[in-house]
Amino acid sequence: MYNLVRVSINENLNLLENFIHSLGQEKKSFRYFETRELSSIKNHLITYLIVDNDTPIGYGHIDFDGTIFWLGICILQNFQGRGIGRYIIRALINECKNKNIGSIYLTVDKENISAIKLYESFSFKTIDFFQDKNVYKYKLMI
Structure with missing residues (x-):
């Protein structure tokens, strides 16, 4: 059974560090912490981890950049296709x-077809395409 765990600067930060260090292929499409310190989660409205037997296997957040709320998720490759992404997105939307x-926004790599299908199943709509980065920008009206 998977557990949804809230993360903050003061709570479960070690689990988030473990998750980031465990990323393999996922780093190619989930680049959030490439350019940010772990302390950037203090700007998040919410940060969640999905934990399986004390091991973080999925991550999601709503980040506020001063004008826009951004959704970000990452599920470890071995756990994709099991409804975990859907579960965490539903929790974040709620x-x-x-x-x-x-409204919330996200960006996704053009070739990440499974993620695009997931986002569109929640009624996210494409609003832009950044050819230089090969990513779509999506928006969800809540």
């Missing part, structure tokens, strides 16, 4: 609804 946030 958190946004509870806080009366009207």
Whole structure:
């Protein structure tokens, strides 16, 4: 059974560090912490990990950059296709609804077809394409 665990600067930060260090192929499409310190989660509205037997296997957050709320998720490759991404997105969207946030955004690599299908199943809509980075920008009205 998977557990949804809240992460903050003061709570479960070691689990997040373990998750980031365990990333393999996922680093190619989940680049959030490449350019940010771990302390950047203090700007997050919410940060979650999905934990399986004390091992973090999935991550999700809603980040506020001053004007836009951004959704980010990453599921370890060996656990993809099991509904974990859907579970964490649903939890993040519910958190946004509870806080009366009207819309959230995300970016996704053009070739990440499974993630695109997942986002579109939640009614995220493509609003832009950045050819130089080969990524789509999506928006969800809540």
